[in-house]
Amino acid sequence: MFVLDQQSLVQGRHAVLNDISLEINAGEKVALVGPSGAGKSSLLSWLWQQHSDDIALCPQEGGLVDILSVYQNIYMGGLSRHSSAYNLINLIRPWSLRQQEVYTIAELLGIDETLAVSPDRLSGGQRQRVALGRALYRNKPIFFGDEPVSSLDPKQGDELLGTVLSQHKTAVVAIHSPELALKHFTRVIALNAGQLVGDWQTQDITLADIKAVYSGE
């Protein structure tokens, strides 16, 4: 489904990703691990370009529009399903059918109380839930996330990640927590300084293997 064959990505004079070869098949749930600046985000956006229409993307900064309500922010995931006129009307007067759909997702994520609030008034954790809500509302078979639960406490992050992954057939998620990577994913890809330093099936490795990536061994 996603294929990279000895490819490199150069930004300016600096190689962000170096000689990467990998293949990801439908049905796989892949965790991208590695220290900050390892090239995880670049790899994600590179892969995203290959099938952008089938992917629900949850970028690192969330891409929230601060002054619109949480409802509208989640609804944005479904913009491509409707005509422009329909979307414009929704901006002024939300359709009740869509409200129900969005409500269902918000409830799943525990933010149903905040639907009318704008994200600039929410905590970092709540904002991440909104961003996840938008990704879920995209209704796509593939989920791409860039640190999607980094602002949540470990327990909440664990639960939400499980929820989101269960709604998608395939997933590629950049994640810092080795525990979550092991628990929720079928495959772990490790990057360091733009190099592919590990590519394992989850059942073959232990926490120590992932932690080793961060200590640079």
Place this chain on the structure above:
Amino acid sequence: MRRSIFKAIAICATVFSASIASAETFTFTAIPDADESRLNERFGKVADYLTEQLGVDVKYIPVKSYPAAITAFRNDQVQLAWFGGLSGVQARELVEGSEAIAQGYEDQFFKTYIIANAATNLIPREEFPVALEGKTFTFGSKGSTSGRLMPEFYIRENTGKSPEELFSRVGFSGDHSRTIALVESGAYDLGAVNYSVWDIELGLGKIDQSKVNVIWTTPTYPDYQWTIRGDVNARYGEGFKAKVTEALLNMKDEDLLASFPRKSFVPASNSDYAPIYETGKSIGLID
């Protein structure tokens, strides 16, 4: 009491500043009633003529409006000015000893046209038109004699009402040419315009008479004149005022006269403008 103290200080300061200025340039300004383009070029020639005639350095400075001309005259930035009837009266009120020395040949019997857009269906007549009530009306500039003062005077005299009472809307176009354009386009129903500007623009084919026409002409009155400051003899030499007057009256070059535009200049005095002063007072433009 306090005013006289202020005055005394002011006079001292004037004397002081006058005494430090030496080998002075004689400066004049002029705003023609029509065609204000290329003022520097046109009146530069007039300055050259005066330099030649007077034996002092004469300079022209362009101004934009009557009040600007009056201010320049009052502040002694110019010593001679080509004023409109009303602005001349106002300037002479402010500068003691100043004098009207010459006027244009045409200014002895100046007049104003009341013009109307064709849609008003008003036709030209001898007597003051009666059916003006409720129309819209534009004057020229607020301080203009032919574009404001005299037409307002005759409107009041003939109708017993102020323009604001008579018309549904009163505007000030700021300029005679613009008055014609605004009435021609129908933006205003009626307007008051300097007769010489109208006649010139008509001659140039700039006016579409199927759209705008003259419906009434005011009686004649004195208008533009040369006014000179009272202290020029002391500053530029005895008999300087008479020399300036003579130079103006002897200006025969068509090219120079066309800048004003006047046929020639004839003698004038402050008393010629008494009617303007009275009119200004009666409609509240002069205190």
Place this chain on the structure above:
Amino acid sequence: MPQTFSSSVLIKGISTGARLRRLSLFFSLIAIAFLFVADIHLYTPDPWQELSRIGLGLVTPYWPNASELGVSLLYTVSFALLAVSGAAIIGMLLAMWYHWRVVRVLAAAVRSVHEIFWGLMFMQIFGLSATTGLLAILIPFTGIFAKVFSEIFEQQPVTATSTFGKASRLSRFVYGWIPQAWPALASYTRYRFECALRSSAILGFIGLPTLGFHLETAFKQGDYSEAAAVLWLFLLLIASVRFWLKLRLLPVYLLLAVLALPEMPPVNASFIWQFFSQDIWPTALQDGDFNGTWEWVSRVGVNEVWPALWQTIAITQAALVLSGVLALMLYPLASRALVGRWSVLGRFKLLVLRSVPELMLAYVFMLLFGPSALPAILALALHNGGLIAFLLANSSEDANKRIGEGVPKGMMRFAYIDLPQRYPAFLAFLFYRWEVILRESAMMGVVGIATLGFYVDSAFEEIRFDKAFFLIVVAALLNICVDGLSRWLRARSGLKAPTL
């Protein structure tokens, strides 16, 4: 559960967007209410002949004497350059002590009077000289710089300066605030320079030897080809600023500007004294006659100030809302991120809108719609809408440079992402322009609607400086009120001052 779910869930809670929308709606309703107060009439003139002359002139620009135009171009730039440099420096000093009430009041007072009014007043003292031109721009701009610079400083993080210990205020600014805020300060000064060019040109309308002098004359005389030549030259000047205005060349430019200034005739001290001691005070007051003064004030108040005040406010409110509507409609057309290559056309349109003097737009609209408040409202709205749209388009392009993947395109991006993201900045810009629009609608009196400027203009024409001064003070006070109201509203709605 879905079946018990009703839309009421969306109503509870606070959304910033909804609050700003309510605020916008509130202002729109006020504007509509004021439309009934404003002197609005629709006449149906037959303007096509005049308009076709204007149109023909625009495409056949012509100027007979290039050196004359060149000189006035030089004066226009010199006035603007020197005045802005001076105002930026003084404004910076004032901004450092902006926490002092006296500084704030001083800044508010000097910026509350329109450049043209300053020009008219200084003309009584300094005549048609460079001093008049420089001061008329320098003084109000100093007040504006003081305010905006102080706001820029407020937005800076305190981390750097908090490590300085007990350094003097000046050192803290020189080492901390100013370097920290430098990009914002520089970009605002650059923007102000463009405004100063406009002001400088417009001062020609009252007789200073800048581009406006020729523009106004030619336009007034109906020489539209000549007017167009000046207008195109001015547009070219504004559009080219970013190519030639470089910080390191500034000293050279300043030197040239000083050399290029027209001569300054000696100032007669007695006139300065007379102007301040006599001319601007009513005769009754000078005589110590307080009853007479009161009578004078109440007569001017009832006959002129009161009706003029309403017209001015009505036009301001209507123009404010219409500016906003136009800005929102126009800015996407000039944003590369939203319309791609077509943005060049949109940019050009905005350049024209924000550069053409409002008075001239008002005149053209008067030909179209007849004389009333309508041409003034439209002219103000187009001009200010064009300016705000320009600022929004810039910020839209900046924001979209670093936008992530997966955002919708075209119309949907505008409606769901770009517009909501720009909206707080948009409202802040609009509230900033509020006082400017007020000053300009007072000015609009010149086209014949009875705003404050109409009576100020009349008073100058009638050589009644006492009345002119009184009316200018009233206009200034009104302006200070609106300024305060705007600041309060911005603070209350959490609208941050956008960095320009």
